Amino acid sequence: MRGIATRISENIIHVTYPADAIPSEGMIDDVPMCFSWNDKCVIKQSRISFEQRTVYRYVSKEDSFQKKMTANGEVSFTDESEKIPAGQSFSVCLEFEIGPDEVLQGLGQFEEGYADLRDRTEYLYESNMRIAIPFLVTTGHYGILLDHESAVIFCSEGNRVRFTIDCADDLSYYIFLGEDIESIISCYHQITGMPSMLPRWAFGYIQSKERYRTGKELEDTVAGFRSRRIPIDCIVQDWYSWEEGLWGEKKFDDRRYPDLLKTVGKIHDENVRFMVSIWPNMSSESDDYAEFYANDLLLPNSNLYNTFDEKAVEIYWKQTCRQIMNSGTDALWCDNAEPFSDADWSGEIKKTEIERYRVVKEASERSVDPVHLNSYGLYHAKGIYENWRKTYPEKRVVNLTRSGYTGIQKYGAVLWSGDITATYETLRKQIAEGIRMGLTGMPYWTLDIGGFFVVNDKYENRGCNDTEHKPLWFWHGDYNDGKDDMAYRELYVRWLEFGTFLPIFRSHGTDTPREPWQFGEAGDMFYDAITEHIRLRYRLMPYIYSIGAAAARCGSIMMRSLLMDYQDDENVRDITDEYLFGPALLVAPVYNPMYYLPGSNRIEGADKTRKVYLPRGNGWYDLHTGKYYEGGKVIYADAPIDRIPVFVKEGSVIPFSADMEYADEREGAVDHICVYEGRDGEFLLYNDEGDGYGYENGVYSLKRIIYSEEEHKVSVSESGGFGSDERLEIRFIKKT
Numbered sequence: 001m002r003g004i005a006t007r008i009s010e011n012i013i014h015v016t017y018p019a020d021a022i023p024s025e026g027m028i029d030d031v032p033m034c035f036s037w038n039d040k041c042v043i044k045q046s047r048i049s050f051e052q053r054t055v056y057r058y059v060s061k062e063d064s065f066q067k068k069m070t071a072n073g074e075v076s077f078t079d080e081s082e083k084i085p086a087g088q089s090f091s092v093c094l095e096f097e098i099g100p101d102e103v104l105q106g107l108g109q110f111e112e113g114y115a116d117l118r119d120r121t122e123y124l125y126e127s128n129m130r131i132a133i134p135f136l137v138t139t140g141h142y143g144i145l146l147d148h149e150s151a152v153i154f155c156s157e158g159n160r161v162r163f164t165i166d167c168a169d170d171l172s173y174y175i176f177l178g179e180d181i182e183s184i185i186s187c188y189h190q191i192t193g194m195p196s197m198l199p200r201w202a203f204g205y206i207q208s209k210e211r212y213r214t215g216k217e218l219e220d221t222v223a224g225f226r227s228r229r230i231p232i233d234c235i236v237q238d239w240y241s242w243e244e245g246l247w248g249e250k251k252f253d254d255r256r257y258p259d260l261l262k263t264v265g266k267i268h269d270e271n272v273r274f275m276v277s278i279w280p281n282m283s284s285e286s287d288d289y290a291e292f293y294a295n296d297l298l299l300p301n302s303n304l305y306n307t308f309d310e311k312a313v314e315i316y317w318k319q320t321c322r323q324i325m326n327s328g329t330d331a332l333w334c335d336n337a338e339p340f341s342d343a344d345w346s347g348e349i350k351k352t353e354i355e356r357y358r359v360v361k362e363a364s365e366r367s368v369d370p371v372h373l374n375s376y377g378l379y380h381a382k383g384i385y386e387n388w389r390k391t392y393p394e395k396r397v398v399n400l401t402r403s404g405y406t407g408i409q410k411y412g413a414v415l416w417s418g419d420i421t422a423t424y425e426t427l428r429k430q431i432a433e434g435i436r437m438g439l440t441g442m443p444y445w446t447l448d449i450g451g452f453f454v455v456n457d458k459y460e461n462r463g464c465n466d467t468e469h470k471p472l473w474f475w476h477g478d479y480n481d482g483k484d485d486m487a488y489r490e491l492y493v494r495w496l497e498f499g500t501f502l503p504i505f506r507s508h509g510t511d512t513p514r515e516p517w518q519f520g521e522a523g524d525m526f527y528d529a530i531t532e533h534i535r536l537r538y539r540l541m542p543y544i545y546s547i548g549a550a551a552a553r554c555g556s557i558m559m560r561s562l563l564m565d566y567q568d569d570e571n572v573r574d575i576t577d578e579y580l581f582g583p584a585l586l587v588a589p590v591y592n593p594m595y596y597l598p599g600s601n602r603i604e605g606a607d608k609t610r611k612v613y614l615p616r617g618n619g620w621y622d623l624h625t626g627k628y629y630e631g632g633k634v635i636y637a638d639a640p641i642d643r644i645p646v647f648v649k650e651g652s653v654i655p656f657s658a659d660m661e662y663a664d665e666r667e668g669a670v671d672h673i674c675v676y677e678g679r680d681g682e683f684l685l686y687n688d689e690g691d692g693y694g695y696e697n698g699v700y701s702l703k704r705i706i707y708s709e710e711e712h713k714v715s716v717s718e719s720g721g722f723g724s725d726e727r728l729e730i731r732f733i734k735k736t
Contacts, residue, residue, distance in 0.1 A: 003048075003171070005033065011178055012187050014147075015045070017171035022050050022090065032097075037141040037177045046160070047095040053167065057086040058366045060301050067284060067303070069467065070342045071419070071474070072128070072335075073239065074247035074283050076303040081366065089371065092165040094146075094173065100159055102140030103563060103573055106440045107154060108133040109417060113429030115576045117156055123357035124152040125364075125374060126338035126403045128345055128474075129418035132374050133406055135188055136161070137439045139567055143184040145191065147172035149375035149405065151361050166361065167370035181439065181564045182557075188441045189555035193410030195443050196385075197552035199396040200690035201273050202331070202414070203544045204233025204663040205534050207515065208275075208508035210452075210463050211238035214256045215263035221515060222272050230516055230531050231538045231661045234273040236333065236508070240464075241276065248282035248289075248303075250319045264328040271662040273330035275400065278320060280304050280339055280380060288319050299367040304339055307376055308368075313383035320384075321391060331398035332384060337377030338403035340364040350473040377403030378411075385411035394692050400506075404442070414444045414504050422451030422477035422488065422509070427495055428591040432576035434502065438559045443551035445559060446504035450492040453477045454511035463510025478598050482512025487596035489519050489526045490641065497644045498589035500533045501581040503548070503558040529642045541663055542655035542670045542685060547582035549686035549700075558582060566615040569632070575613060583683075584652035584676075586620065588612045588637065588645040595641060610639040612647070619650035621676050621733060628678075628735040648674075648733075651681030653705050653714075655728075664690045672729040675707050675714060682706040688722050695722075703728075 006014045013035060033045040058081040067076050098104075104117040107124060109131040114120065117136075124132035134146035136154070144163075146152065151166040165171070176187035189195070207225070212218050218235055225232040241257065242249040252260050264274050281303050282289040292298045292305050297312035299305070306312040320332070343359035344351065351359065364373045372379075381399055388397045397412025404415045417433060420426050430447050437445040455461045458480035459469035466475070479488035492514075499505050507514045516534070520527035537544070550556035557564065560580040562572035578588045594606045614620045616632030623646040629635055637645035648654065658671040668687035675681070688700035701722040706715050714730050 003033065003045075009190070011176060011183065012190065013175040013177070015171075015173050015175065017048070019170040022170065035142060035175045035177065042099060042140050042177070043142045043144075043175065044097040045094070046097045047093070048171070049093045050090040050171075051093075053089055053091050054085050055087045055089050055167065055370060056083045056365070058083055058301055071345045071465070071472075072339065072342055073279055073281055074303065075281055075339075075342055076284060076301070081301060089167050089169055092168050092171050093162060094165065094171065095160060095162045096144070098138070098159050098161055099140045102138045104136060104138050104156055104161070105436060105561070105563070106133070106135050106137035106143070107436075108440050109415075109433045109437050111429065111433070113432035113576055115432065115574045117154070119156055119158070121156075121353075122154045123353055124154060125357055125360050126377060126405070127341035127356070127360050128338065128402065129420060130338075131404055131415060131437070133404070133440050133442075134163070135406065135440050137181055137184055139181065139563060141177060141179065143176040143178075143188065145174040145176065145188060145406070147174065149372045149378075150370060151357070151373045153357070166373065169371065180567055181561070185439070185441045185557065186555050189409075192407040192441070194555055195409040195551045196412045197396060197695065198398060198412070198414070198444065198548060200541070200545050200663045200668065201233040202398050202504065203541065203548055204505065205231055205537060206234040206236060206275070206504070206506040207232055208236035208238060208506060209514040210465065210508070210510040211240060215258065215260065219263060219266050222267050222270050224515060224517065225272075226270050226661070228517065228531075229661060231534050232272055233663050234275055234331065235267060236275040236277070238277045238333075239279065239335065242286075246283050246286040248279040249286040250278055250288055251323050260323060260327045268328060271665070274328065275331035275333055275398070276324050276329050277333040277335050278324065279336050280307065280316075280334075280376075281336060291315060291319070302339075302367045304367065307379040307383060308372065313379075313387070317383065317387035317391075325392065330395065331400065333400040334377070334380055334384065335402060337380050337401045339376060340367070345474060346472070348471040348473060375405045377401055378405035378408050381408050381411040381413045388412070396691055396693065409442055409444070414446060415442055416445070416504075416506070417447045419452040419474065420448060421474065422454040422479055422491060424491065424591050424593065426451060427491070427498070427589070428577060431498070431579070431589055431591070434559050435561045435576060435579050438557040438579075439561050439563075441555070441557075443548075443556070443558050444503050446502055446506050447499070448509045449495045449499040449507040450509050450514060451477060451495065452509045454479050454482050454488065454509060456480055461511060465510065477511065479512075480598075483518050485596075485598060486600040486602075487593060487598045488512070490593055490595050492519060493526050493529045493641060494590045494644070496530055497533050498587075500537050501585065501587040501646065505537055525641050532642065535659055538660045538663065539656050539658070540654075541657050541660065542668060542687075543582065543584070545663075545668065546655070546684060546686040549688075550684065562615055566617060569615050569617065571613055571632075572615055578612065584649050584654055585623065586614070586647040586649065590639050590644050594639070608638065608640050609636040610645050611635075612637045612645050614647060619678050619735070620647040621650065622646075623648050626733055626736060648676050650676055650678035651707070651709070652676045653681050653683035653707055655683070655685050669726060670728060672731050673705060673714070674731050674733055676733045677709065677712075678735060680707060680709050
């Protein structure tokens, strides 16, 4: 038997093995299938096998269910289920021969921070801190996308890669061919959908923590930003907005939020947006749960709504609108969108990777067809997006979600890395995982600035979701005293400086407060570094909004691996701690202490520099000082507490705004353009109404700003129906 290879375009090949052509006993196809780029075979399908497996459903007695509180809220469970055969399917092993030199990347987000997946095994399943997307990206002129929603084990050994698909009724995959990684990611977007366009405010500063407890606290926090003139665009209400004991109810507790409409109105009066956390799991005592139960729209053996059922999706949305959306809420936070990870997220000792994969898979299969094991969060986001667009066409969809799958980028989704710990090692790994998410085709990614879990074993200082005070493998920050430890203040500042140059700029976590004034006051080095970086984010808003628009318009990646732009520079192959933010800015976050160790112990005489490799092929300007450096060199850049090394690519054209307190304050107006001399360059400056979908009908402006080095001249051409008469002040940055 041979697969059917259909050429979708010059760069995209779709390979299928239809279900009706697979023998019931399974088979092995040893006939190789070669895929070529520029007449050279770059990847070969070498082996494929199908092994028949039985799919089961689990039936439980209603009176056997129990409920318990977990790291992901209230869950229903039972140990008394009958396992009943429900049909036949296959596990599939798909193997390829690859070249000897390419870097293997993509596949979503994990926890290890690897530069290359070669000679590694990765388990593709959804869990807190893990986002599985079966899209392998390489420097070998090809990428592979599995067209399946099942759990997958990826294994690389030498010049072979193998995908073991846990459960499939057939086999479908795509081969993407291209000159570079950018073109391979473009193929991915052609097949799975273009990223959606986020509103301008979503690229501003987002303040969150676990958790604001009352409507007044929300109002006072916003007032605290405005009185101190610290820019902010969104404040977040985390879990437990509901009445005590009604986990996941999409109605606020009117004792703590007596007039939600008034509270949201006050927040909006300060030009701040409001985001609310909603959950797919609901207390069995809640009205929301009762509605799903009455309509038989819960997933089996769970307190989760059935996101695979259109009627359930419709009910979930109506529940969300009744108070939350109808109060004026601007964004949703779909937490726990991988709701079967509790078996992994428990215990004092972290399980092995294969054991983590096994327990999550087994827990998922009690409620979800294993064919769809990884896609709960995808369908969850799809339902939110499609209903939102019909109900609130004047507001762009913003959905912060902890889980995603192939194609989620088209549903207004912002992915974040889950409940990470406050350590410098975690910070280092997060840089690499953010880069990996960009390589997986996800333009909008973020994290919890400062780490979610801060405390280690000082249990009395743990956050409000810890009731048992037991050792837990994931709750192991380095700072028992939170913000009162000078060492944590330093770590938080470094994390926020990194976050300034992420697609989405969001502070969040438990154990300790996160507002800027919790880290000092004006004149203190930590406070000043925090507030100055928030202001820097807003000065860069025309640049950031433009690269965000480029993500939606053409699939461009905001947080870019150096491999994307310097694939021919062998020195960047192993770099996981530097990246490009858009086309112009090279960012090198600091991930080691220079001032304090835990316990507020001062470090004496620490070197306050950061080793940075500047890729060859062009020169680089220090964003802070304007100093010029030749590319292809390692330098030791100054990195005092008030800045991290950021360099501007020679020839870049960067638009800057004047200072703002919120992203729409100047409606996208540009204060000046900086041109970094040394070679020709250009930039596409985008602007529109900032929200709504008028841009889909041409209500936007796109200024092509071109710099000629030879003529030392800037020219501007404009398209779109949202023009302006603003004159662009040009500032030339010369080599020094």
